[in-house]
Amino acid sequence: MDEQPLRFDTKIAVLLRDDLAPWQRLNVTSFLVSGLGSQVPEVIGAPYEDADGVTYLPMFRQPVLVFEATKEVLRAAHTRALNRVLPRAVFTADLFSTGNDTDNRAAVRAVPTADLDLVGLAVYGPKSGVDKVVKGARMHP
Numbered sequence: 001m002d003e004q005p006l007r008f009d010t011k012i013a014v015l016l017r018d019d020l021a022p023w024q025r026l027n028v029t030s031f032l033v034s035g036l037g038s039q040v041p042e043v044i045g046a047p048y049e050d051a052d053g054v055t056y057l058p059m060f061r062q063p064v065l066v067f068e069a070t071k072e073v074l075r076a077a078h079t080r081a082l083n084r085v086l087p088r089a090v091f092t093a094d095l096f097s098t099g100n101d102t103d104n105r106a107a108v109r110a111v112p113t114a115d116l117d118l119v120g121l122a123v124y125g126p127k128s129g130v131d132k133v134v135k136g137a138r139m140h141p
Contacts, residue, residue: 006062008062008127009126009127010043010062010124010125010126010127010130011062011065011124011125011126011127011130011131012033012036012043012060012062012063012064012065012122012123012124012130013064013065013066013067013122013123013124013130013133013134014028014029014032014033014064014065014066014067014120014121014122015067015068015069015073015074015077015120015121015122015123015133015134015137016028016029016066016067016068016069016074016119016120016140017068017069017070017071017074017118017119017120018068018069018070019071020119020120024096024119025140028091028119028120029064029066029120031089031091031095031120032089032090032091032120032121032122033060033064033089033122034089035089035122036087036089036122036124037060039087040087040124043060043061043062043124044058044059044060044061045058045059045060045061046058065139066139066140067134067137067138067139067140068137068138068139068140068141069134069136069137069138071118073136073137074118074119074120074121074137075118076136077121077123077133077134077135077136077137078090078116078118078121080132080133080135081121081123081133082113084125084129084132084133086123086124086125086129086130086133087123087124087125088121088122088123088124089121089122090108090116090118090120090121091118091119091120091121092107092108092111092116092117092118092119093117093118093119094107094108094111094117095107095108096119
């Protein structure tokens with residue numbers, strides 16, 4: 001019996017600023033997707049279990065697409081995500097100099113939306129809406 005691949009009508013996308021160091025790209029991506037997983041329960045699948053019955057935490061039920069873009073494209077994507085009222089997470093350059101969640105939240109809270117020095121954005125929603133948000137970005141190499 002041939003099973004058709006599962007098609008999703010939603011998309012999870014991470015958009016990274018193209019001038020980040022490799023360790024920053026990984027760090028930002030992991031922080032951003034943790035925000036979606038904690039607040040958008042439908043993105044999480046069932047727990048995993050191996051053949052010996054050892055269980056593992058559930059993960060996203062669909063792929064996470066990672067994009068990169070200039071600072072300007074990232075800012076435009078943020079504006080489009082806000083206008084579409086899509087679930088989103090942000091990572092700003094200030095967060096590279098903080099060391100805990102309390103300081104992270106304070107660093108974002110201290111800056112007006114238009115002045116955020118964005119280095120990453122995660123967004124979830126209908127495929128067509130997310131595609132419009134990341135317009136101008138390219139798939140991460």
